[in-house]
Every structure is written in structure tokens, then in C-alpha cells.
Amino acid sequence: MAENNNKLIERIPEPTLRRLPWYLSNVKLLKERGARSVSSTQLSRETGIDASQIAKDLSYVKISGRTRVGYDVDTMIGVLEEFLWPREVHRAFLFGVGSLGAALLQDSGLKHYGLEIVGAFDVRRDIIGSNVNGIPVYDLSGLDRRMKGSNVTIGVLTVPIGVAQEVTDRMVECGIKGVWNFTPFRIRVPADIVVQNTSLYAHLAVMFNRLNI
Amino acid sequence: MAENNNKLIERIPEPTLRRLPWYLSNVKLLKERGARSVSSTQLSRETGIDASQIAKDLSYVKISGRTRVGYDVDTMIGVLEEFLWPREVHRAFLFGVGSLGAALLQDSGLKHYGLEIVGAFDVRRDIIGSNVNGIPVYDLSGLDRRMKGSNVTIGVLTVPIGVAQEVTDRMVECGIKGVWNFTPFRIRVPADIVVQNTSLYAHLAVMFNRLNI
Numbered sequence: 001m002a003e004n005n006n007k008l009i010e011r012i013p014e015p016t017l018r019r020l021p022w023y024l025s026n027v028k029l030l031k032e033r034g035a036r037s038v039s040s041t042q043l044s045r046e047t048g049i050d051a052s053q054i055a056k057d058l059s060y061v062k063i064s065g066r067t068r069v070g071y072d073v074d075t076m077i078g079v080l081e082e083f084l085w086p087r088e089v090h091r092a093f094l095f096g097v098g099s100l101g102a103a104l105l106q107d108s109g110l111k112h113y114g115l116e117i118v119g120a121f122d123v124r125r126d127i128i129g130s131n132v133n134g135i136p137v138y139d140l141s142g143l144d145r146r147m148k149g150s151n152v153t154i155g156v157l158t159v160p161i162g163v164a165q166e167v168t169d170r171m172v173e174c175g176i177k178g179v180w181n182f183t184p185f186r187i188r189v190p191a192d193i194v195v196q197n198t199s200l201y202a203h204l205a206v207m208f209n210r211l212n213i
Numbered sequence: 214m215a216e217n218n219n220k221l222i223e224r225i226p227e228p229t230l231r232r233l234p235w236y237l238s239n240v241k242l243l244k245e246r247g248a249r250s251v252s253s254t255q256l257s258r259e260t261g262i263d264a265s266q267i268a269k270d271l272s273y274v275k276i277s278g279r280t281r282v283g284y285d286v287d288t289m290i291g292v293l294e295e296f297l298w299p300r301e302v303h304r305a306f307l308f309g310v311g312s313l314g315a316a317l318l319q320d321s322g323l324k325h326y327g328l329e330i331v332g333a334f335d336v337r338r339d340i341i342g343s344n345v346n347g348i349p350v351y352d353l354s355g356l357d358r359r360m361k362g363s364n365v366t367i368g369v370l371t372v373p374i375g376v377a378q379e380v381t382d383r384m385v386e387c388g389i390k391g392v393w394n395f396t397p398f399r400i401r402v403p404a405d406i407v408v409q410n411t412s413l414y415a416h417l418a419v420m421f422n423r424l425n426i
Contacts, residue, residue: 012422021397106319107313109414186262199231202234204326
């Protein structure tokens with residue numbers, strides 16, 4: 001059942017997608033404490049999210065509870081893990097081996113969650129040819145050639161904002177289907193390309209603003 | 214004027230806060246290309262955001278344009294930079310020196326944007342007493358003592374989900390005012406504590422889902 005979930009599902013709202021990992025992490029903890037089933041009321045108490053919202057979110061991934069019993073913990077963990085982080089690993093190139101880029105190359109947690117960075121690109125002569133955490137740093141000018149046969153579909157964007165659009169355009173020309181954008185720059189892409197914005201520094205700005213008022 | 218902005222402003226909607234860095238990065242690029250003023254129509258073309266939304270967003274930080282001239286580029290850069298990343302640096306401790314935690318300790322970009330991580334905490338004997346990128350790793354049991362006089366207000370949470378709530382509770386007891394939560398766990402905090410969720414792996418899940426449909 002879990003294996004086919006992705007195919008059954010059309011487009012899940014992004015807020016739901018962001019809450020699913022919360023349910024998963026909570027249910028995993030409940031399992032560690034010995035629980036075999038969990039009600040949406042209990043999950044609501046644990047996560048602070050409305051019980052009816054939880055039921056609705058879970059219905060998107062075809063998880064349904066039984067009256068008076070609730071959700072089966074093992075089923076829920078299995079379905080959510082498979083749905084959120086499919087066993088297949090997506091291969092990625094990273095663009096811009098600056099401070100944040102190099103840090104991401106060192107986070108082996110990414111691979112655990114399905115993203116394997118198999119190469120990095122930069123334009124700086126002093127780092128091209130080196131490697132970070134075993135990942136080779138290539139010359140950006142060779143991207144086209146290196147994409148061929150690489151099975152890479154995702155580009156992680158950690159370049160300076162001044163070249164964010166230009167590097168994105170290059171990636172897309174060379175066949176990248178999804179861009180994980182860590183820059184605070186709003187990149188533009190063709191309609192069939194997926195962009196996920198994760199600007200750490202924008203998140204920082206939000207937090208500072210909340211702290212100051 | 215810029216200096217007092219934070220005090221003039223009540224609570225800015227989070228979507229606005231997330232868009233402000235986009236405007237800033239675009240205006241900086243326009244300045245590099247020689248522009249001295251920019252209209253909201255032009256910004257709209259650059260960012261793909263509706264011009265009236267841009268005008269509304271900018272009005273929150275008291276940036277207003279002049280008819281037929283638009284926004285003054287230098288003023289806009291000055292006000293947005295000061296507002297988003299005030300000159301004062303917030304001091305932080307990081308909790309959990311695993312793969313992601315260690316990666317963040319190596320990202321010196323954080324300091325550039327106002328977050329200085331001055332110490333890290335863990336419970337693993339083999340890393341307590343070491344340092345990562347010059348930042349010392351302490352024993353979590355000494356948190357209370359190390360908080361005193363440290364001027365640390367922010368905790369960066371990169372622990373395993375099983376202890377995310379427990380470590381958050383410890384931080385808050387010891388005086389942390391803001392938690393930057395990188396775990397996929399929905400932590401609960403008292404009403405006066407700020408939480409910023411940045412779950413990289415949840416963002417990955419969103420991107421994978423979009424790529425698969």
C-alpha cells in the first residue's frame with residue numbers, strides 16, 4: 001500500500017506536507033514509549049494541532065483511523081516514512097561551495113533523508129579539483145558534460161545572489177528538474193521546474209523580528 | 214530613520230517578512246547595474262510578485278515610493294538591511310553537534326547575518342571538550358552555569374527528535390528567548406518564547422513530493 005501512495009495522490013497542500021513530519025516524529029516517540037495505536041485527540045495534544053486538521057492531513061496520504069482505536073502506530077510510521085522520504089535516493093549537484101554550501105556538503109543527514117549530493121560546482125580556481133567530505137568540486141563550465149549520465153535531477157543553490165539567476169538558468173538548461181534554493185534571491189524558472197526556497201537567513205530575520213517586539 | 218524602524222513597527226505578517234529579503238537582493242542587483250531608483254512595477258517584473266503586494270509589504274517598514282520616480286535604491290537598501298539584520302549581533306548556543314549541528318557551526322554566513330554561535334552543547338563524551346570551527350563543545354549538564362553572563366538569547370536546536378522537547382525545556386528554564394528549531398519535531402514552548410521552525414528535511418520532503426507528481 002505504502003509503495004503506491006505517491007501515485008495515488010494528486011497535489012497535497014504545502015501546509016499539510018509540512019505538518020506530516022511532525023506527526024511522524026511524534027508517533028515514533030509514542031512507539032518508543034510502547035504505544036501501538038494513537039488517536040487524533042492524543043496527537044493533537046502532543047503537537048498542538050487541531051484534531052480535525054490532523055485527520056484531514058492524514059487522509060491525504062490514505063491513513064485512516066478506526067473508531068475508538070485510533071491510528072495503528074506501525075502503519076502510520078510506515079506510510080509516512082515511505083511517503084515523505086521514498087527509499088529511492090535523489091541525486092543532486094550543489095552550486096556554490098562557500099560557507100553554507102560547504103556546510104551542507106558535510107551534512108550526511110541529507111542522504112539519510114533521500115538527497116545524495118554527488119558533486120559540487122564553483123568558479124573559484126583555488127577550490128576546483130578539491131573535495132569536501134569526499135564530494136568533488138568541479139568547474140562550473142563543465143556542468144553540461146557532467147550532467148550526462150549522472151542521473152542528477154536536483155540542484156542545491158548556495159551561490160551569491162548576484163549570480164543566483166544565471167546559475168539557475170544554466171542548471172535548467174542542463175536538465176535539472178528541481179532547485180533547492182538557499183539564497184535569499186527569488187529565482188525564476190520555467191513552469192515545469194520545482195523550486196523549494198529555504199533561505200536560512202530570511203528565517204533568521206523573521207526570528208529576530210519576533211524577538212524584538 | 215532606519216535605526217528606529219523596529220520600534221515603530223508592530224507585528225509584520227510572516228509572508229511579508231519572508232518577501233522582504235527578496236526585494237533587498239533584487240534592489241542590490243539593480244544598484245550594481247547602476248539604477249538609482251526602482252518602481253514597484255519593475256520590482257514586480259524582477260520578483261514575480263504583484264506590484265500592489267510589493268507596495269504593501271514595503272509600507273510595513275515605512276518605505277514609500279514617489280510618483281513617477283519610484284523607490285530610492287539607496288534608501289531601500291539601507292532600511293531593509295537595518296530592519297532585517299540589525300547591526301547588533303544575537304548570541305546563540307547550539308544544541309546537538311551531530312551532522313547538521315556541526316555543519317551549522319561551520320557556516321560563518323550566520324554571523325554575517327547577525328547570529329553568532331558562541332558555544333555548543335552535547336551529551337557525547339567523545340566530543341565534549343573539543344571544538345568545531347573554533348566553537349567549544351560543552352557538556353549539556355553545565356548549561357545553567359554557562360548561560361550566566363553569556364548574553365545568549367537564542368538556542369539553535371539540532372538534537373535527535375527523541376530529546377527535542379526535553380532540551381527545549383532545559384533551554385527555556387535557563388533563559389533562552391528564541392529557539393531556532395531545525396528538527397522535524399513540533400516543540401512546545403511558553404507563550405513568550407519565539408520559535409522559528411526550519412526543518413531542512415521537511416523542505417526536502419515537500420520538494421520530492423512536487424517532483425514526483
